[in-house]
Every structure is written in C-alpha cells, then in structure tokens.
Amino acid sequence: xxxxxxxxxxxxxPSARGGHSLAYHAGRxxxxxxxxxxxxxxxxxxxxxxGDFWTQVDDTGPxxxxxxxxxFDGTDIILFGGExxxxxxxxxxxxxxxxxxxxxxxxxxxxxxVARGMSPLAYHRGRDELTLFGGTTGTAMLRDTWIRSQGAWTQVDDxxxxxxxxxxxxxxxxxxxxxxxxxxxxxxxxxxxWEWDGEHWTQVQDIGPGETAHAAFAGAGAGVLLFGGSNALxxxxxxxxxxxxxxxxxxxxxxxxxxxxxxxxxxxxxxxxRSRMVLFGGFTTLQGDPIASDDTWEAPVEVSSPASTxxxxxxxxxxxxxxxxxxxxxxxxxLAAASPIEIWVDGARDTTMQQTxxxxxxxxxxxxxxxxxxxxxxxxxxxxxxxxVIADVELVVGPGLGSLTTPIxxxxxxxxxxxxxxxxxxxxxxxxxxxxxxPFTAAGAFVEFVTLPPLASQYRALLAIPAGARVxxxxxxxxxxxSSARSSSDLLMITVT
Numbered sequence: 137x138x139x140x141x142x143x144x145x146x147x148x149x150p151s152a153r154g155g156h157s158l159a160y161h162a163g164r165x166x167x168x169x170x171x172x173x174x175x176x177x178x179x180x181x182x183x184x185x186x187g188d189f190w191t192q193v194d195d196t197g198p199x200x201x202x203x204x205x206x207x208f209d210g211t212d213i214i215l216f217g218g219e220x221x222x223x224x225x226x227x228x229x230x231x232x233x234x235x236x237x238x239x240x241x242x243x244x245x246x247x248x249x250v251a252r253g254m255s256p257l258a259y260h261r262g263r264d265e266l267t268l269f270g271g272t273t274g275t276a277m278l279r280d281t282w283i284r285s286q287g288a289w290t291q292v293d294d295x296x297x298x299x300x301x302x303x304x305x306x307x308x309x310x311x312x313x314x315x316x317x318x319x320x321x322x323x324x325x326x327x328x329x330w331e332w333d334g335e336h337w338t339q340v341q342d343i344g345p346g347e348t349a350h351a352a353f354a355g356a357g358a359g360v361l362l363f364g365g366s367n368a369l370x371x372x373x374x375x376x377x378x379x380x381x382x383x384x385x386x387x388x389x390x391x392x393x394x395x396x397x398x399x400x401x402x403x404x405x406x407x408x409x410r411s412r413m414v415l416f417g418g419f420t421t422l423q424g425d426p427i428a429s430d431d432t433w434e435a436p437v438e439v440s441s442p443a444s445t446x447x448x449x450x451x452x453x454x455x456x457x458x459x460x461x462x463x464x465x466x467x468x469x470x471l472a473a474a475s476p477i478e479i480w481v482d483g484a485r486d487t488t489m490q491q492t493x494x495x496x497x498x499x500x501x502x503x504x505x506x507x508x509x510x511x512x513x514x515x516x517x518x519x520x521x522x523x524x525v526i527a528d529v530e531l532v533v534g535p536g537l538g539s540l541t542t543p544i545x546x547x548x549x550x551x552x553x554x555x556x557x558x559x560x561x562x563x564x565x566x567x568x569x570x571x572x573x574x575p576f577t578a579a580g581a582f583v584e585f586v587t588l589p590p591l592a593s594q595y596r597a598l599l600a601i602p603a604g605a606r607v608x609x610x611x612x613x614x615x616x617x618x619s620s621a622r623s624s625s626d627l628l629m630i631t632v633t
Contacts, residue, residue: 138436140380142395145432149190150183151175152430154401154419155202159213161236163517163524165409168193168213168236169416172401173202174428178221182236185432187410197241198234202401203302205257209266210522211478212237214244214284216268219253227274229253233289238515238526239483248289249282254301254319258355262312263334264522269316272301277321281332296337297330302369304353306360308383315360315383320349320369329383344388345381349373352404352415357438359384361391361413366400366422373422376400380435396433401426411439446523448516453621455534456511460503460624462571462615463527465518470498475521479504482514491573493520499581501571503613503624506531532621535560537568540614540625548633550603555628557586557595557614565590568616570597576605576632588616605632 150156156172156179167185171178180200184193198204204218213236220228231251233244249255255271255278265285270278277299282291297303303319303326314332318325325347331338345351350373351365362381366373376398380391396402402418412434419426449464465477477491479502486504493500502518509531516527538559547553555570565587572582586597599612609631615624 140391140435140437142380142392142433142435145434146190147431149185149432150181150192150416150430151179152428153179153417154399154426154428155219156403156417157204157206157215157218158403158405158414158416159206159208160405160407160414161208161213162408163211163526164238167405167407167414169403170198170206170215170236171201171204171218172417175425178202182241185414185416187407187412190432194236194240197236198232199230201230201253203254204230205255205268207257207259207266209259209284210261210264211517211519211524214257214266216249216257217252217255217271219274227253229272229274233284237480237483237517242483244287248284249280249291250278252278256303256305256353258305258307258314260307260314260334261309261522265334267305267314267332269297269305269332270300270303270319277301281337292335293337296332297328297339298326300326302349304348304351304362306353306355308355308359309357310359310384311386317353317362317383318345318348318351318365322369323372324368325349325366329388340386341388344383345377345379345390348377350400351377352402352418354404354406354413356406356413358382361404361437363396363404363415364399364402364418370400370419370422370426373400376420376422395435396431397429399429406437406439408439411437413437446518446520446525448518448525448527451527451529453530453532454506455536455618455621455623456506456509456531457535458506458622458624459536459626460613461506461516461529462501462503462613462622462624463516463518465493465500465502465520465525467498467520467523470496471521477502478519480517489573494575494577497575497581500575501573501581501583501613503573503627534618534621534623537614537616537618537623537625540570540612540628542628542630545629546631546633547601549601549605549607551601553599553601553630555597555599555612557588557597557625559588559593559595561591561593562588562618563590566616568614570599570612570614573611573613573627574609576602576610601632607632
C-alpha cells in the first residue's frame, strides 16, 4: 500500500467551518458534509465530495447545527442530534434523527436518545447497526450507549466509559469492534481507549495520542485513524494538535505530523472506493472567535472491503408500459444466511414485494412496481445482507412485454409447468427471460431462456420445476428487451405442491 502522506486537494467548496459532520456514502461512492459553524454562526447546508470537486446538494433538511452525529448505516446517511444556536447563553441541543439519500433529507423520528451534542455515531458493519455513546445536554455529560437497528433506537448500556462529550467513535474492521477514544468532561480532555463489541465495553489502552477532544476520527481497513484535536473542551483548551495517529491491533502509533495545520473541530471519513482518508475544515485558533479553515486534505489508507460486494448487472432503460422494473443482482460470494431484499425507489421504500435471497445464493432477480412513474431517471436502491447497490434507471416511452399466464397454476415438484407468453409481434427475434422472484431452491436463481421468433405473438414454454423446490406460492415474471429497453410482464402466481 502507499505510504501515508497528507496532500491538500483544494480550498474551493464549502465555506470555512468547524464542528461539521462528514460521512462516506458507499452506495453513492461520495463523501457527504453537513452543517458546522462558520463566521456567521451555525450552518445547515449539505455538500458532496467526489474526489475532485465539492458540489452543494441541499440547503434544506436538519436545522443549522454543529457537532451532530452522522454515519452511513449500510443504506443511507443517518444524522442524530447536535448543538443548535444558544438560547439564554446555553447551547441548544437536538434529539431528531434524519436520513440523507439521493432525494435529500427526510426526518425519521424524534424519539430515542435524549437531546445532546458532541456525540458521534459509528456503523458496525458486522452487526449492521449504528452505535452512539455519551455526549452533552449542554448542562450535563452523558455515558449511555444506544444502537440504531432496523430503523429504531434502543438503549443497551449505561456503563463503560465515564461521562464525556467530543470523543471519537469509529468502526475497526480489523477487530470488528467500535473504538472510542478520548473526549472531555468538564475540565481537561481524556486519553483512554475503549472497544464496544456490540454488547459490552472494554477498556483496552490508555497510552497513545494523549488527552484529546474535538479530533477527526475515521475507520480504515487496518484499524482507525485520528487527526488533530485539542487538549480540553474548546472553551478551556490551551493547545492544539497536528498529529496523525493510527489504532491497529490494540495499539496506537503516530504516523506523521506533517500535513494539515493544528486544529480542532475538523471532520474525517474514509472514501472506500478510492482508498483515501478525507479531511475537511476545522478551527485553527482557540482564543476569541475561532478562525475556521476551508481546506480539503486526503491521505492514502488501506480499506477493508466487505466479505461480499453487491452489484446490479446489465442496468439499462425500462419501458413505461411495464408494470414492474426488473434488476439482476449478484454477490461476489454466496450468502451465509438468508437475507431479506430491501428496495427503495426514488427514496420511498417498497413494502409490497417482500423478497428474500436464500442462503447459499449469489445471484437473484428483483422486481419493483413502477406505478405509472413518469419518463426520466429514477433511483433504485437495493440492500441485501448489509450491502447496498444503487442503480440509476431511465424510464422511456414504450409498451410492456405482454402477459404471462398458465392454464394450470398448481404444479408438483419435479413436474413441468406450461406457461404462455402473449406479446406484441416484432420483426426480429427476441430473447425473453422467465424468472422466479421467490427462488425454488437455495441452489441459485431460477431462470428460463426463451427465444421468440420474428413476428411471434404467442409462445408456450415448459418450465422444469426442481424436485427439491420449496412447497408453496411462487411469483414468476417475464422480461426482455423492446427497442433496446427492458420491458416486463405482470406477475404470475403459481403453487408448488
């Protein structure tokens, strides 16, 4: 791997600020920045960094705030809480939870952890859940631990690290734990290191970067990385750091002290596609009104890839006359356990299909209702076993494929099922796929290839039902290309006995 060296990328993009939130969206393969505080006070804008340029993507959503917890949860960017503009000299704190996806910000709920700021979030990839610890209400320090899983917050612990805020939290893929470092209570900063395994906190080290709060922290393949910070809460701090440290194999080691200037309140994340740690902004002074920076820095890091990567294959235009869109999914390695398939279209979750990819499978088909959507680009997001893929699908003018029917909707295992295709004639031959959305067996996806001859309007196919097919109801769909765009039939329900 490349040697860890910081390089400044650019200073054109978001305005100078500190206390902002930064997270990498693996589905979109971009870094998302929200909020923070600049010369005019708290900010509420959202920016995207693609590795070359910053682009402002939203200025609506969560109210302006600093020090909000923000992380990618395997599907979307989730933001919780943060400090809002002071009321009566005391910083306000928020308790709302927001999601950012390709359609923008959506408030999810305002129940869960009590309102707080300076409480980071981290995503545990192995357990597919977000973790939150501690923070401050503005008048008190907290030490509670919460997880967010399946769209709900649950408090799981109120022991472990001492009450604190402005600490660092990140996922260590090497040890499959959440790492917490430092932070501050009232007074000086802390220098202890803890691991959360999903059930218990364990203190593992108190030697390393020294007393540190308000630093930038990000998980990489070989542990986690820390940059900068102050030696106390910013109101009491007397010193800033420009050091970069790595936590790996339960030990800290300093990487370098060349790169961004000493600062606190910067934010960092890891761009997994480009194997780069990305850092933006922060405050470079402590006294009076802190001076913020607007520089973007990167450094090469080792990235730990998921055990299997989800991909969408042969994504292309789909006709508006089709009742369903159809995507082919593939995983690099077979699933160890069955997993539900979650689908979002233009940010709205589909709850009608309820499909599952069985254990042992590495390929499958999904269908999602088009519901008369207009022509143009639409975003389809699919999640399987903690992995997310995003497909940009264009809807174009054109008919559906036709009808898929059967004279007898009940068939025994090991027998043949006759299905009839009725389609509009075409001057050329066409390849049509008939697939089972509910796999007959765990051995793999069921697909039958049918070649329609030129000008054919009717075709009967005989499907061989596997002898080991699951007994019960199955959904079949046919799809193929019409004028270079994919078209589909409606669903055919059959019963295997």
